[in-house]
Amino acid sequence: MPSANEGRTHWGRSAVLLIPALVALGGLTVAIAEGALAASFGVSGQSFKVSAAKVEGTDVAAYLDTAAGVDGAHHPVMLAGVGKASMRDVCTSAVVTVPVVGKISLKVLGGKTEPITGTNVVADADALLGGNGVVTDVEAGRDASTLNRVPGVTGPKGRFGVQAGSLSTEDVRSTAWSANGGTVKLSGGLDVSVTAGVHECF
Amino acid sequence: MFLTAFTDAAARLDERLPARRPRRAFRTWRRTRPFWGGIATIAGGATILSVPLAPLPIMIHVGTAAISGFAIGAILVAAGLFFWFAPAQRAFIAVLSTICALVSVVTSNLGGLGFGALLALLGSAMSFGWHPHRPRPIVVELPDDDIDDESATRITEALYAASGPPRSTTTTTAAVDGPRHAADRRESPGPDPNRSQWPLWSDWFRRSHAFVLIPVMLAAVAMPAEARNSVPAEARNSVPGEAPDAAAAAAPAAVPTCVPVPGATRPWWIPEWLWLICPNPSATPSPTAGGTIPPSPTPTPPDSSGPKPTPGPTPGGPSGPGDPSTSGSADPSTGGSGAPTVTPTPGVTPSAGAGLTPAPAMAAPGKITEIKYGPNVPTVSADRLFAKGFTFKGTVNLPTGDGGSVKALIFHADNLKADNYRIGTTDPGPKLDLGIDLDIDDVDIYATHLGGKITVPYLNIPLLPIEITADLIPTWLPLEISLPLFSGDGVKAGQVFIRAGTVRGSSLSADINGAGQD
Numbered sequence: 001m002p003s004a005n006e007g008r009t010h011w012g013r014s015a016v017l018l019i020p021a022l023v024a025l026g027g028l029t030v031a032i033a034e035g036a037l038a039a040s041f042g043v044s045g046q047s048f049k050v051s052a053a054k055v056e057g058t059d060v061a062a063y064l065d066t067a068a069g070v071d072g073a074h075h076p077v078m079l080a081g082v083g084k085a086s087m088r089d090v091c092t093s094a095v096v097t098v099p100v101v102g103k104i105s106l107k108v109l110g111g112k113t114e115p116i117t118g119t120n121v122v123a124d125a126d127a128l129l130g131g132n133g134v135v136t137d138v139e140a141g142r143d144a145s146t147l148n149r150v151p152g153v154t155g156p157k158g159r160f161g162v163q164a165g166s167l168s169t170e171d172v173r174s175t176a177w178s179a180n181g182g183t184v185k186l187s188g189g190l191d192v193s194v195t196a197g198v199h200e201c202f
Numbered sequence: 203m204f205l206t207a208f209t210d211a212a213a214r215l216d217e218r219l220p221a222r223r224p225r226r227a228f229r230t231w232r233r234t235r236p237f238w239g240g241i242a243t244i245a246g247g248a249t250i251l252s253v254p255l256a257p258l259p260i261m262i263h264v265g266t267a268a269i270s271g272f273a274i275g276a277i278l279v280a281a282g283l284f285f286w287f288a289p290a291q292r293a294f295i296a297v298l299s300t301i302c303a304l305v306s307v308v309t310s311n312l313g314g315l316g317f318g319a320l321l322a323l324l325g326s327a328m329s330f331g332w333h334p335h336r337p338r339p340i341v342v343e344l345p346d347d348d349i350d351d352e353s354a355t356r357i358t359e360a361l362y363a364a365s366g367p368p369r370s371t372t373t374t375t376a377a378v379d380g381p382r383h384a385a386d387r388r389e390s391p392g393p394d395p396n397r398s399q400w401p402l403w404s405d406w407f408r409r410s411h412a413f414v415l416i417p418v419m420l421a422a423v424a425m426p427a428e429a430r431n432s433v434p435a436e437a438r439n440s441v442p443g444e445a446p447d448a449a450a451a452a453a454p455a456a457v458p459t460c461v462p463v464p465g466a467t468r469p470w471w472i473p474e475w476l477w478l479i480c481p482n483p484s485a486t487p488s489p490t491a492g493g494t495i496p497p498s499p500t501p502t503p504p505d506s507s508g509p510k511p512t513p514g515p516t517p518g519g520p521s522g523p524g525d526p527s528t529s530g531s532a533d534p535s536t537g538g539s540g541a542p543t544v545t546p547t548p549g550v551t552p553s554a555g556a557g558l559t560p561a562p563a564m565a566a567p568g569k570i571t572e573i574k575y576g577p578n579v580p581t582v583s584a585d586r587l588f589a590k591g592f593t594f595k596g597t598v599n600l601p602t603g604d605g606g607s608v609k610a611l612i613f614h615a616d617n618l619k620a621d622n623y624r625i626g627t628t629d630p631g632p633k634l635d636l637g638i639d640l641d642i643d644d645v646d647i648y649a650t651h652l653g654g655k656i657t658v659p660y661l662n663i664p665l666l667p668i669e670i671t672a673d674l675i676p677t678w679l680p681l682e683i684s685l686p687l688f689s690g691d692g693v694k695a696g697q698v699f700i701r702a703g704t705v706r707g708s709s710l711s712a713d714i715n716g717a718g719q720d
Contacts, residue, residue, distance in 0.1 A: 006233040007334035014331025021300045021323050028307045040271060040309050064632040064714065076632030076714045106315070130710035140625075141648070141699035143574040143603025157603045160576045160627040160634065169710070192315070 035114065035187030041180065047075075047126075048094035051173045051201045052087040052111070059083030060135075061163040063144035063155035067124040067177040075177055077124040081153030082167070086115040091201035105199040109191040120182030122153065127175040137165030173202050236292055236332035240285035242325025243299055247278025249318030250306050271310030277302045278322045285329045296330035570598065570648075575699050577602035578628040579650050582697040584620040584640075584690075587654070591616030592688040596681035597672045600648060600698055609672040610648035610698045615688075618642045625697065633716035637709075644703035650696035657689050 031037040062080035093107040110116050140162045144155025149163040193199075219225065231237075251272065281299035285292055303322035306313040313319025595612040602608055620640040627634045653669035675681070 005334050006230070007236075007332055008233075009236065009239065009328045009332045011331055013333070014327040017296060017300055017330040018323065018327035021304060021327065024304050025307065025319065025323065028304060029312075032308070032312065037308060039307070039312060041311050064627060064629060064634055066632055076716045078632075078634060078712070078714050126714045128710065128712040130707070132708045133706070133710065135705040135707070136703065138700065138702040138705050139573075140701075141575055141580065141697060143576050145603050146574045158577050159603075159629050159631075160578070160580060164705075 032186055033190050035117075035185045038183035038185045040182065041184050047175060047177055048092060048179075049173070049175055049201045050123075050179070051091045051171075053089035053171065054115075055085065055087050055167070055169050055172045056115075057082040057085040057167045059149045059163075059165065060167045061147045061149040061153045061161070063147060063153075063159050063161040065124065065155060065159075067126075075124075075126055077126045077177055078128070079122065079124050079153070079155070081120070081122045081150035082118075083150050084117070084119055085121045086117045087111055088115045090116055093200040095198050095200065102196065103198055105193075105195050105197060107193045107195070107199060107201065109193075110186055110189065112189055114187035116184065116186055118181040118184040120150070120152070121179070121184070122181075123174075123179040124177040125174045126177060129171075129173040130169045131171035133167070133169030135164045135167050139163050234334075235287075235289035236285045236329035239292075239296075239325045239327075239329030239332060240282040242282075242321050242328060243285060244279050244282030244325070246303060246314070246318045246320070246322025246325055247275045247280075247282060249321060250278065250310050250314035251275030252314070271306070274302050274306045274310055275314075275318070278306070278318075281322075282325065285325075289332075292329045292332060296326040299326040300330075570646075571601060573601075573699075574603040575600050575608060575648075576627075576629065577604045577606055577608070578630075579608060579696040579698050580625050580627045580634075582623065582625045582649075582695050584624070584693045585622040586620070587688075587690045587693045588619040589615040589617065589688040590686070592618075592685045594670075594681060594683040596679055597675045597677045598648070599677060608650060608698050609677070610650055611652060611670060611672045611675070613647040613649065613652070615645050615647070616643070618645050620693075631716060632714055634712060634714055636712040638707045638711070639709050641706040642702045642704070646699075646701045647695075647697065648699040650698060652693070652695045654690040654693035657691055 028037065032039045060080065060082050062078050065077055065079040066074040067077045067079075088111050090111040091107065091109050093105060095103055095105050097103050142161045142163060143157060144159035144161035145157040147154050147161045147163050149165070155161055216222070216225075278299055281295050281302070284295045288295075299322060303313065303319045303326065306322070307316075307319050310318075313322075591614075593614045595614060597609055597611055599607045600610050618640070619642075622637060623640045624637045625634065626636075649672070651669065651671040653667065655667045656665045
């Protein structure tokens with residue numbers, strides 16, 4: 001015997017909230033995709049690959065650290081922070097193993113026509129390949145606790161640290177465990193694809 | 203039809219499955235609240251949370267952005283739980299969680315890569331649209347809405363008509379309406395006689411509320427976006443050199459404040475007068491956004507080199523070139539009598555410094571001992587080293603981060619090319635192994651030792667292998683050995699520190715290995 005308090009979702013009523021919300025969502029998405037609005041990103045606990053045709057940055061600091069993965073293991077990484085970064089032709093891919101379904105690849109392409117820019121980008125990388133690059137005002141071998149180029153990027157005492165005034169590199173490929181952008185502007189379109197199987201950037 | 207077949211099958215299944223009573227109890231519980239809306243909202247919040255859940259230190263590095271992303275996921279999960287356990291407040295919670303879901307698109311990985319935000323929006327809307335079947339006025343609606351006098355009297359009339367004077371609204375009508383509701387369901391699916399005009403009126407009332415909600419929501423969504431840009435701008439004031447950019451970022455962000463839907467035409471359900479209001483408020487937020495700009499230029503100009511450049515008479519200190527002259531020049535300011543009292547600071551450096559001829563290329567020699575260096579000296583090697591304007595300048599004691607010091611040889615080169623330069627760090631824990639072909643201008647190298655086969659440039663005639671160690675050379679020994687050209691094969695060194703103006707590299711490959719500790 002159904003009681004009087006039982007009810008159901010009345011979709012007409014729901015639409016009153018849902019439709020404007022979806023319109024706003026569309027507006028936000030357009031604003032972010034066009035770079036009018038800076039979004040914040042952060043991923044971690046999962047190894048992913050990043051490649052970029054060109055990376056430029058001012059104020060770079062890095063030190064050796066460990067990153068925790070979802071598997072609970074601690075992975076040795078280089079924690080690098082960039083005060084201001086811009087990247088062209090960026091590809092990011094992560095492969096996630098979903099129960100039952102199997103392996104699923106998430107791939108995000110961006111920065112094709114205009115570079116993606118970000119401030120206070122911090123990433124944990126455990127492998128890095130690069131083509132030609134120029135770095136200025138390098139200080140390699142500073143104690144990680146005395147790094148002062150990027151606010152917040154200061155390591156424990158007694159660790160190897162590097163910092164530089166500016167950086168410009170081509171054909172960067174990196175495997176990273178976490179990346180956080182304080183603010184990231186996605187310009188020049190964004191292409192997100194989710195596919196079954198393993199489809200990585202490199 | 204299909205639906206009846208489905209319900210029949212469900213009924214049969216219900217007969218056969220075990221634990222009827224708990225299932226019934228759960229079903230009743232589930233049907234008396236926006237259960238599925240709550241599930242979707244919780245799932246959305248969990249999705250948003252699961253994507254960015256960074257280790258806490260990194261979240262702190264990034265600051266407000268990461269934390270707010272985390273907070274929004276948590277709010278959405280809490281909202282879903284509220285739908286379940288406090289269904290009476292669903293309308294307010296739904297609006298709140300809708301706004302949070304929209305904000306998450308900006309703050310948190312596009313709202314959990316889109317999925318989280320969509321789930322949370324759907325769940326919130328479902329919960330917003332949920333209401334009990336029949337006795338709308340009676341059950342839960344009364345407390346959570348402003349109902350004016352007119353509709354209140356209508357409600358009272360309806361209650362009187364249905365059940366006589368109500369003692370307590372909820373219980374009375376629940377008792378009265380329960381059976382009737384069941385009867386209605388079987389007999390008359392059409393318009394309910396009990397449902398007079400007032401529910402329609404109430405519907406209209408509610409929808410008009412929603413129309414007010416729309417602009418409020420749009421504004422709420424646009425404002426955090428702007429706040430996000432202006433607040434970090436202030437927060438980043440402490441960051442030298444960044445503030446102008448942050449201010450520049452805040453300015454364009456003011457544009458979407460009231461035009462969150464670029465190019466969108468007015469939907470039919472928004473009255474024209476409401477749509478037109480929009481451009482006007484957009485004028486007001488921009489001054490506030492501009493208000494955040496003035497503080498931005500306040501930070502001091504970027505101080506790119508060194509931690510604390512202490513200009514003035516003090517810098518000479520350790521290893522300053524020409525110590526006698528600096529101490530002499532500093533003293534007159536304090537008075538003539540001060541001159542004899544100033545003794546060179548006891549330590550190794552002054553005498554060594556006296557021997558050093560002023561080296562303009564070397565970046566501020568006074569600063570080199572003010573920085574702390576890694577105590578575990580990395581080992582470096584290069585297949586082939588080729589240097590122009592190479593100078594060996596003796597040794598210096600460099601302080602390390604753990605309070606000790608490392609004695610290092612000082613080299614300078616106007617240009618240095620290294621083929622297959624490799625550096626391996628020796629810290630406990632994570633280790634860097636990096637290889638690169640280098641071409642460096644204006645470089646100072648501080649090394650514990652340096653060894654290799656010196657070759658005569660261009661002729662490739664190997665000479666004796668040499669090995670220099672810092673420990674063998676006292677810091678006070680005045681040294682200035684210059685070689686216009688220098689090249690070596692199989693060079694190995696303990697590299698404490700490198701400071702370089704411009705580094706050009708190619709074929710970089712770096713790996714970080716070693717057992718992670720903690």
